[in-house]
Amino acid sequence: MTTSGRKPDEGERYKAILETAARLICERGYEGTSMQEIAAACRMTKAGLYHHIQNKEQLLFAIMNYGMDLFEEQVLSRVQDIADPVDRLRACMRHNILLVTRGWSKEVIIILHEHATLTGEARAFIDNRKKRYVDFLEEAFSQAAQQGRIRPVDPTIGAFSFLGMVLWVYKWFKPDGRLTDEQIADGMVDLLFPPIVAAAVDGQPGVSSLRVVPRAASGSGTSSGSGTEEP
């Protein structure tokens, strides 16, 4: 039975440390979490923890890289081959919102919150991985606009509007709120990329994406308690 019997393999143990540390840092913040606490949560002493990592900053860097891996696996890789740019953006928004709302991978939340904690090369490296996502979105917005599928918009503004809507969710979403994460995803997708209903309104045939008029008065009620939190 060679190397079978669930001996928490080297890399396995390291990943477990990253996940435990990520849970704590996500709750208390990077500066607000001590190595003592992280070690205890890993059922180790501090010196034992330092056997696996180099220092606190490198631990954060490893967590963020792990988070970017998870993001690329669960979002980017699943949508990057969608041919239609608007469908690509729709699917991407959906996956990204659900990545933030579902609790798996606190690492992603840390990437979002601790955007200015790392410095120097580590900071530059993570920023570069983020930038690839921005480029991907800008490219999609650019294509969609060029094909007349959305209103003409600066791709950068489109990309960062998309990101703001999607990523800000981590600041206010509560799983037991009035809206489920599915409803939020559907609602935001529908708000930014409304379905095409009418064909061309004037003489142009190929250009068809216009936001359709609402059925007169339809909004639910007034604001009311949202079940969510603060901005």
Place this chain on the structure above:
Amino acid sequence: MTTSGRKPDEGERYKAILETAARLICERGYEGTSMQEIAAACRMTKAGLYHHIQNKEQLLFAIMNYGMDLFEEQVLSRVQDIADPVDRLRACMRHNILLVTRGWSKEVIIILHEHATLTGEARAFIDNRKKRYVDFLEEAFSQAAQQGRIRPVDPTIGAFSFLGMVLWVYKWFKPDGRLTDEQIADGMVDLLFPPIVAAAVDGQPGVSSLRVVPRAASGSGTSSGSGTEEP
């Protein structure tokens, strides 16, 4: 000359402390900033600083309340009387974006970043002040949808989409980037609240806000360097 000669009046001094502390906390984060550093930046000793404030957490609370005052003065109060809900949202988005991009009032950035740092009553108090803004936005979205000025959208999703676009800006905006803050504000307003061009497309006369079709292919180029930063 009674009480004239620029003796930095009690409240004046306190405000100066809040602003200095806010600058530091905005740069280094709340947990990452020591009272020693804040005191030094105020050209005082730590004990001298503690003559003016009660403790570190109360200092953060005071900064956030000051930030909310500034926000209400510079954004809310200037737009809340605009009758048309869409114009109200447009103006509000503009003012809010510029509040974030212009460097004045680091206090506002602290409110955005340290959204989970306070606890207990202080946290509840600030959250309540934030909630009033969410309610204001939800009300505006609700009215706009009811009047058929925008696509029907859940007011909560509208409000938090608005907030995400606007507030996420603090994470990536650089004053020397390709886009100026004015361009970002204009672009985002135009993206979420496009101008009305065509009248009713079908039989309904009052319902007119449909997103207008782009002039065929018009998008600038591909993505290119955005001049900004990470998501």
Place this chain on the structure above:
DNA sequence: CGTGCTACCTACCGGTCGGTAGGTCGGGGT
């Protein structure tokens, strides 16, 4: 002149921070 008050100061508190030196201990290789 004395009193009271604000606005600070020096000096210090116990505790915790990130990090390390050096030892122990069990299992695999030979």
Place this chain on the structure above:
DNA sequence: ACCCCGACCTACCGACCGGTAGGTAGCACG
């Protein structure tokens, strides 16, 4: 039997943390 190595441990480092006790200099008021 021996050794070695990785995976931990105890014990400790100097620096710094948030916060305070107690003193004092300057000014206003009587």
